[in-house]
Amino acid sequence: MGWLFKERRGPAWKQGWTENTLSSISAPPLPLVTIVGIVMFLLWVSSYINFKTSMETAVINLNLLLLFLPLVLIFIARYLSAHPSP
Template sequence: MGWLIKEKRGPAWKHGWTENTITSASLPPLPVIAIFFIVVLLLFLSFCISYSKQMEKTVIGTNLFLFVLPVLLIFLVQWISPRAQSSL
């Protein structure tokens, strides 16, 4: 059961290095944060624009396919029906 409980091993000066590191860490300067968010925003807008263009192409292709599909099915049935009657 000892593996569930973290036991501190080694010299006493090593025991709190993670806590000291986390507490001494600070946020980056405000301009760095602002530049980061501007870059993320521009990447997101670029993705949205290309995504919307791709969606428009997909919708047009789907509409065209759904427009042509009934005609193709009618020709397919007309082509298959004489063959089905002749085999009877």
């Protein structure tokens, strides 16, 4: 029934709680760290390969855009000069 009544706890209770929690933390086992590291490395390699191919495609598309952009601008300028707005 202690949960029905408010118990006053001072800063000493909080300090003891944090000290107990921090002292009970330990590092994960080395095999678990190794497995997680290998999985993260394989995920990174697969995403890097996809990233590299998509970047190559983007560079080719950008080069094509820069190749044809002057032609498109010339045609737009000719159209606007032939059909002036009122």
